[in-house]
Amino acid sequence: MYIIVVGGGKVGYYLTKTLVNEGHEVLLIERDPAKVEVYAERFGSVVLAGDGAEAAVLAAAGAARADVVIAVTGEDEDNLVVCQVAKNKFHVGRTIARVNNPKNEQLFRVLGVDVTVSQTNFILNLIEQAIPERNFIHLLSLRHADLSIVEASIDEHSPIANQTLDEIELPVDCVIAAIARGVDVIVPRGSTRIEPGDEVIAITHRTEEDELRRLLVDE
Amino acid sequence: MNVIIMGCGRVGARVASLLDQNGHNVTVIDNNAAAFKRLSPDFAGDAIIGTGIDEDVLRSAGIEDAHAFVAVTNGDNRNIMAAQVARTVFNVPQVICRIYDPVREDTYRRLGLSTVCPTTTVSALILDQVISAADSFRP
Numbered sequence: 001m002y003i004i005v006v007g008g009g010k011v012g013y014y015l016t017k018t019l020v021n022e023g024h025e026v027l028l029i030e031r032d033p034a035k036v037e038v039y040a041e042r043f044g045s046v047v048l049a050g051d052g053a054e055a056a057v058l059a060a061a062g063a064a065r066a067d068v069v070i071a072v073t074g075e076d077e078d079n080l081v082v083c084q085v086a087k088n089k090f091h092v093g094r095t096i097a098r099v100n101n102p103k104n105e106q107l108f109r110v111l112g113v114d115v116t117v118s119q120t121n122f123i124l125n126l127i128e129q130a131i132p133e134r135n136f137i138h139l140l141s142l143r144h145a146d147l148s149i150v151e152a153s154i155d156e157h158s159p160i161a162n163q164t165l166d167e168i169e170l171p172v173d174c175v176i177a178a179i180a181r182g183v184d185v186i187v188p189r190g191s192t193r194i195e196p197g198d199e200v201i202a203i204t205h206r207t208e209e210d211e212l213r214r215l216l217v218d219e
Numbered sequence: 220m221n222v223i224i225m226g227c228g229r230v231g232a233r234v235a236s237l238l239d240q241n242g243h244n245v246t247v248i249d250n251n252a253a254a255f256k257r258l259s260p261d262f263a264g265d266a267i268i269g270t271g272i273d274e275d276v277l278r279s280a281g282i283e284d285a286h287a288f289v290a291v292t293n294g295d296n297r298n299i300m301a302a303q304v305a306r307t308v309f310n311v312p313q314v315i316c317r318i319y320d321p322v323r324e325d326t327y328r329r330l331g332l333s334t335v336c337p338t339t340t341v342s343a344l345i346l347d348q349v350i351s352a353a354d355s356f357r358p
Contacts, residue, residue: 088326089326
């Protein structure tokens with residue numbers, strides 16, 4: 001796979017290093033000639049000096065045959081433009097942007113970036129999962145379908161405790177996908193009864209997440 | 220007309236001051252307060268400190284009621300991003316974006332942005348004058 005990484009900060013550096021070690025063809029584009037010199041000594045000729053948002057630089061990098069372009073500079077506007085130019089001018093199949101302001105994740109996707117990575121949101125999610133007293137945890141967003149995977153810890157106060165799935169009126173776009181009970185994982189059927197102590201994994205449309213939270217854990 | 224101008228450099232300040240003189244309701248955004256000194260002394264519009272690529276800053280500048288948005292900071296990418304936020308998120312009817320790099324300008328014009336490229340415009344003006352001067356030297 002041919003991968004172009006734009007932005008030689010810490011993220012870009014370790015990304016390039018790892019991808020090279022995995023045997024991919026990688027090119028790192030960095031604006032600062034001093035950094036380029038240092039990186040070229042370490043990685044060999046996989047570093048190009050220049051502004052990755054400039055079409056001429058992307059053309060020199062062979063963007064037209066790149067499978068992936070990853071923009072990881074410290075500036076959101078630069079990452080956005082790198083991905084948009086790669087996509088619209090060079091028809092790169094997959095563009096990935098680092099998002100510094102977490103609010104820009106949604107925006108970048110609307111503006112055509114295939115994948116966004118927000119360190120802030122990622123860490124917030126980890127914190128959410130690490131807090132034990134939370135009974136309802138957002139595990140994952142399936143972006144293109146607008147679906148979320150959530151986990152709920154059921155106790156005796158839960159509105160659905162001791163009900164069978166047939167008795168539970170889930171929101172329309174929700175499904176209970178699995179129940180973890182002790183060491184067992186149960187694939188639920190209509191007759192499966194939810195017990196206190198169960199961990200329920202559900203898939204839900206993002207807009208119904210709150211409704212599902214109230215139903216499962218009454219929070 | 221309500222106009223928001225992002226970037227209070229020479230061009231931004233001049234456009235803001237002229238629109239203000241013509242009775243329009245102008246708000247200028249710049250992340251450096253010192254830049255507002257470039258506005259004409261009788262400028263009656265608003266001046267907001269902040270970055271125009273932040274939706275909250277744009278909201279506080281009144282973008283939800285803006286009729287036009289002008290992105291003229293000296294960063295092409297910042298102008299491009301702000302212009303797309305104005306157009307896509309806030310549906311501002313008239314969005315104008317300055318892009319120095321001709322190739323990027325071409326890319327975003329094709330994507331439907333109203334763009335101005337000083338590099339090609341100024342080059343053309345200079346070439347015109349050089350060529351007409353050269354013509355007069357011809358025997």
